[in-house]
Amino acid sequence: xxxxxxxxxxxxxxxxxxxxxxxxxxxxxxxxxxxxxxxxxxxxxxxxxxxxxxxxxxxxxxxxxxxxxxxxxxxxxxxxxxxxxxxxxxxxxxxxxxxxxxxxxxxxxxxxxxxxxxxxxxxxxxxxxxxxxxxxxxxxxxxxxxxxxxxxxxxxxxxxxxxxxxxxxxxxxxxxxxxxxxxxxxxxxxxxxxxxxxxxxxxxxxxxxxxxxxxxxxxxxxxxxxxxxxxxxxxxxxxxxxxxxxxxxxxxxxxxxxxxxxxxxxxxxxxxxxxxxxxxxxxxxxxxxxxxxxxxxxxxxxxxxxxxxxxx
Amino acid sequence: xxxxxxxxxxxxxxxxxxxxxxxxxxxxxxxxxxxxxxxxxxxxxxxxxxxxxxxxxxxxxxxxxxxxxxxxxxxxxxxxxxxxxxxxxxxxxxxxxxxxxxxxxxxxxxxxxxxxxxxxxxxxxxxxxxxxxxxxxxxxxxxxxxxxxxxxxxxxxxxxxxxxxxxxxxxxxxxxxxxxxxxxxxxxxxxxxxxxxxxxxxxxxxxxxxxxxxxxxxxxxxxxxxxxxxxxxxxxxxxxxxxxxxxxxxxxxxxxxxxxxxxxxxxxxxxxxxxxxxxxxxxxxxxxxxxxxxxxxxxxxxxxxxxxxxxxxxxxxxxxxxxxxxxxxxxxxxxxxxxxxxxxxxxxxx
Numbered sequence: 001x002x003x004x005x006x007x008x009x010x011x012x013x014x015x016x017x018x019x020x021x022x023x024x025x026x027x028x029x030x031x032x033x034x035x036x037x038x039x040x041x042x043x044x045x046x047x048x049x050x051x052x053x054x055x056x057x058x059x060x061x062x063x064x065x066x067x068x069x070x071x072x073x074x075x076x077x078x079x080x081x082x083x084x085x086x087x088x089x090x091x092x093x094x095x096x097x098x099x100x101x102x103x104x105x106x107x108x109x110x111x112x113x114x115x116x117x118x119x120x121x122x123x124x125x126x127x128x129x130x131x132x133x134x135x136x137x138x139x140x141x142x143x144x145x146x147x148x149x150x151x152x153x154x155x156x157x158x159x160x161x162x163x164x165x166x167x168x169x170x171x172x173x174x175x176x177x178x179x180x181x182x183x184x185x186x187x188x189x190x191x192x193x194x195x196x197x198x199x200x201x202x203x204x205x206x207x208x209x210x211x212x213x214x215x216x217x218x219x220x221x222x223x224x225x226x227x228x229x230x231x232x233x234x235x236x237x238x239x240x241x242x243x244x245x246x247x248x249x250x251x252x253x254x255x256x257x258x259x260x261x262x263x264x265x266x267x268x269x270x271x272x273x274x275x276x277x278x279x280x281x282x283x284x285x286x287x288x289x290x291x292x293x294x295x296x297x298x299x300x301x302x303x304x305x306x307x308x309x310x311x312x
Numbered sequence: 313x314x315x316x317x318x319x320x321x322x323x324x325x326x327x328x329x330x331x332x333x334x335x336x337x338x339x340x341x342x343x344x345x346x347x348x349x350x351x352x353x354x355x356x357x358x359x360x361x362x363x364x365x366x367x368x369x370x371x372x373x374x375x376x377x378x379x380x381x382x383x384x385x386x387x388x389x390x391x392x393x394x395x396x397x398x399x400x401x402x403x404x405x406x407x408x409x410x411x412x413x414x415x416x417x418x419x420x421x422x423x424x425x426x427x428x429x430x431x432x433x434x435x436x437x438x439x440x441x442x443x444x445x446x447x448x449x450x451x452x453x454x455x456x457x458x459x460x461x462x463x464x465x466x467x468x469x470x471x472x473x474x475x476x477x478x479x480x481x482x483x484x485x486x487x488x489x490x491x492x493x494x495x496x497x498x499x500x501x502x503x504x505x506x507x508x509x510x511x512x513x514x515x516x517x518x519x520x521x522x523x524x525x526x527x528x529x530x531x532x533x534x535x536x537x538x539x540x541x542x543x544x545x546x547x548x549x550x551x552x553x554x555x556x557x558x559x560x561x562x563x564x565x566x567x568x569x570x571x572x573x574x575x576x577x578x579x580x581x582x583x584x585x586x587x588x589x590x591x592x593x594x595x596x597x598x599x600x601x602x603x604x605x606x607x608x609x610x611x612x613x614x615x616x617x618x619x620x621x622x623x624x625x626x627x628x629x630x631x632x633x634x635x636x637x638x639x640x641x642x643x644x645x646x647x648x649x650x651x652x653x654x655x656x657x658x659x660x661x662x
Contacts, residue, residue, distance in 0.1 A: 204397050205404075207368050210388040211395045212464070213418025226405040 031287075037280035045276040060277025062086045064103050064268065064285075068095040103282060106264040111289065112175055113260055114244040117182035121239045122232055124183070125190025130220060132191065133198040134206075144195075147188045155185050156248045163252055173258045178250070182243040189242075190235050197231025198224065233300035237293065244290050261286050314379035314471040314504065316342040316365060321374030322528075323360055334360040336528035337374070342472065342521075347498050347505045349515040349536075351551050352525035358508040361525070362474045365506065367391050378471045389420050394465035395474040399481050401461035402449035408460050409445045412436070415468050435463045438497070455486040462494070466501075473498075475507045479514065491517060512552045516540070524548045541650075546658035549586045555618060555629045557652075558587040564624035565603060574602045579653055579661045586652035592630035593647045594619065594638075601645035607638055621646065 008016065036052075037045050038061065044054040068090055079096070082088040090097050131137065132144060162181065163172070171177030201224055209219035225232075251263040265282040268275055323335040335357045342348045350358045363369045365376060367388035375382050383391045394415070402411050412432045416423040423431070436442040439459045444452060452460065458478055465473055478494075479487045495518045498505050509515060515522050516536045523533045524547075532544045536552070543549035549557050562582050565574055578585070593599055608627060611618040617634045620627050621644065630646075632638065653661045 204399070204401070207366075207388075208395065208397060208401070208403070208464075209414070210368065211366055211393060212415035213389040213420035215387070215389065215419070218419065223403055229405075 034280045034283050037276055038284045040277050040280075042273070042275060042277055045280075046273070057089070057277075058085065059089050060275075060279075060281035062089050063275055063278035064281045065101050066090070067098045067101050068093075069098045070095050101268075102264065103261070103268075106259055106261045107286070109175065109254075109258055110244060110260040110262070110286070113178045113182065113258070114240055114289075116175070116179040117186065117243045118236055118240040120179060120183045121186040121190045122194075122236050125187055125194050125235065126225070126228070126232060128187075128191045129194035129198050130224065132195050134203070144192070147191055150184070150188050159249065159252055162249075166253060173254050173256060175258045178254065178258055178260070181249060181253070182239075182246060186239040186242055190239060193235045193238070194228065194231055197228050197235075201227050230300045233297040237297055237300075240293060241290060315344045316472050316504065316506070317375075317377040318361070318365070319375040319377070321361075321364060321371045321376060323357075323364060323369060323371050333528050335364065335371075338528075338530045340523060340530055340533065342504060342506055344504055345502045346520045347495070347507065347518055348521045348523060349507045349509060349519035350523045350525055351509065351512065351515045353510055355527075356525040357528040358510075358525055359476055360528075362395070362476050362506060362508050365391075365472070366393050366395050366474055389418065392468075392471050393474055394468055394470035394472075396458075396461050396465050396476065396478040398477040401478075402452075402457055402464075404448075404450050406449055407445070408441065408447050408449060408452070411449055411460055412445075412463050412467055415464060421468070431467050435466045438466070439463045439493075454482050455490065458482060458490065462497075466497070472504045472506055475505065477509055477511075478507075480509070480511065487511075487514075494518060512554065516552065522552075524551050543586075543652065544660050546584065546586060546654045546660075549652055549654075549660075553588055555589050555631075558589065558592070558628040558630075559584050559654075560587065560623070560626045560628060561585075562653075564626045574648065574651075578651075581655045582653040582661050583656045584654045584658075586654060587628060587648060588650070588652075589618075589630045591649040591651070592621075592628060593649060594621075594630060594632055594636075594644045596647060599647040601647045603646055604643055605646050607640055607642040607644060610638065610640060 039056040039058070040051070040054050041057045041059050044051050044057075045060075066086065071094065073094065076091060076094060076096075079091075082091055087097060128147075132140060137143065166172040166177055171180070205223045205227070206216075206219040209223045210216065214222065245262065246260075247262045250260045254260060254263065261282070265279055265286065268278045268282060318338050318340040321335060321338045322333070325332045325334055338357075338361060340348075340361075350361060352358050360369060364371050367383070367386060367390075371384060376384050378391060378393075402408075403414065406414065409432060412435060413428050415421065416428045416431060432445070433442070436445055439462065441456060441459055441463065444456055444460070449457070449460070458481075462478065465475075475494075479490055482490065491514055494505075497503070498518075507514070507518065519536050521533060522536050522539045524531050524539060526547050532539060532548045534542075539548060540552045543551075546559060550559065562575060562578060562585050565585065603623060605621040605623045605628075607619060608622045609620040611620070612634060615634065616631050617636065619630050619632050619636075619638065621630060622628075623646075638644065655661050
């Protein structure tokens with residue numbers, strides 16, 4: 001049997017696996033609860049003692065995407081038979097579908113603002129990081145510190161001034177305003193992370209490209225960018241997660257047109273009590289884009305986190 | 313291919329007290345079709361000279377001409393030079409084929425696709441990397457990588473090939489193989505090479521001309537034989553030769569036999585003598601011995617044996633044939649050929 005002193009023993013592996021699984025369970029329980037609540041009926045979701053398993057229902061999802069009105073049983077009886085499962089679910093509660101809810105629009109706002117600000121942060125961050133990494137810039141260290149210093153207080157500490165300024169210049173409740181705001185918060189992270197990645201790319205590659213007949217910008221675009229892809233991907237994930245999940249600014253600065261999903265989800269109040277399944281359904285759907293994005297880039301993310309830890 | 317000239321080129325890095333004069337008023341002509349090797353220890357300014365020609369650094373003063381035209385204000389791309397780096401030589405995100413195609417696809421050349429494929433196949437055949445063309449650059453061994461990176465220089469027809477210690481990160485066997493191939497390539501193409509190394513074997517075997525650099529100054533330029541046999545200074549003399557040249561104070565050659573004669577024949581002002589190992593002759597009845605010495609240590613290397621002799625308080629190294637039968641402690645008669653005399657400043661005196 002091959003044996004290496006750095007290989008963990010079977011017992012160590014089992015203990016490690018147990019700890020990892022136990023930790024995953026603990027962190028996943030709230031998520032799982034949200035996911036399961038989304039498929040419960042409203043009475044099941046608030047029953048006491050709590051029901052862990054119940055008859056699955058799509059009522060939460062139907063409620064999430066619709067607005068409904070209560071009708072009298074006589075009126076209900078006069079209606080033609082339900083056209084689809086959604087109408088059927090709603091009518092079981094003595095209601096009819098009155099229209100679409102705002103969830104779709106809010107979700108779209110989240111997509112536009114989240115991905116927009118991520119793109120802008122990465123675009124500006126990459127260029128700035130490249131400049132900081134490669135060029136002689138007067139007061140470079142001070143500038144880098146200055147950029148980082150924007151992260152030294154909770155962003156919400158400047159919420160009131162930003163609120164007043166945004167109202168004055170008309171950026172309140174606009175997509176552009178939110179994109180700019182999240183970019184401003186994310187860009188320091190992006191510049192610092194990306195500078196680290198670009199620092200690790202040997203200059204020889206660009207020099208070779210310069211000699212091979214390319215301009216500086218072409219060398220950056222054709223040689224540096226592909227090699228910084230890992231860093232860019234992992235930075236993009238961090239930026240997106242921040243912008244996607246941000247709540248405080250969104251509550252304060254958006255009310256309608258540019259409202260993102262996080263401040264909207266808690267406002268889903270059903271008729272006669274909080275509609276927990278609808279909220280849970282909203283939260284579940286809201287998780288999906290980040291989940292997909294992260295899964296797609298997970299290789300980069302893992303390499304990004306451990307980047308620079310081991311000399312190649 | 314073209315002649316490349318450097319006129320009084322200087323380059324300083326940093327400012328004030330921390331500044332370093334990397335290249336100091338270098339005048340150098342690299343004739344068309346020659347293989348020029350720049351030799352010197354780390355920090356002598358070899359790589360900086362190369363980078364100045366490539367346009368990766370700008371000279372503080374002086375002029376650099378390629379084919380008679382000044383290129384100091386041209387970008388690296390416009391200079392039409394090719395460079396092979398010591399390492400990090402291939403674009404890791406591209407395949408071997410794309411690495412080779414990279415210079416041909418540049419906005420300056422914009423070669424047609426069919427021509428690119430043709431050119432790549434030609435170069436790949438020369439460098440014997442045809443079967444690796446579809447590999448990723450990171451999937452190659454060190455020797456293959458360097459071959460591809462030489463290939464990337466070869467696909468174009470640059471004015472000059474600049475090579476920055478291209479073989480130094482390879483193991484000894486590969487190095488000697490590629491050394492021969494490079495020399496062969498250069499001769500076949502009639503290309504102009506400027507090659508930087510601190511490896512004296514590379515300098516001796518490949519060069520048509522050797523330039524020796526010391527602290528940014530070009531101290532001697534000539535054929536390898538000239539540099540070896542006729543060094544202008546102690547510094548140049550110790551650049552070439554293995555085992556290294558023995559540098560001993562003239563006074564240590566003062567003991568018995570013919571010592572007075574040897575010293576008397578030395579020119580005025582000599583403080584040290586440089587003796588190539590092959591010019592220290594041991595126990596040869598056909599030659600007048602200059603002095604006697606004690607065998608201090610014997611290093612048998614198989615094809616030859618190195619003998620460490622002690623004279624006065626100095627140790628000199630010489631070569632004897634492997635079956636000399638000498639043992640430690642023997643006293644031997646030593647005669648000297650072609651001594652190189654140096655004054656107190658290390659300059660050659662004759």
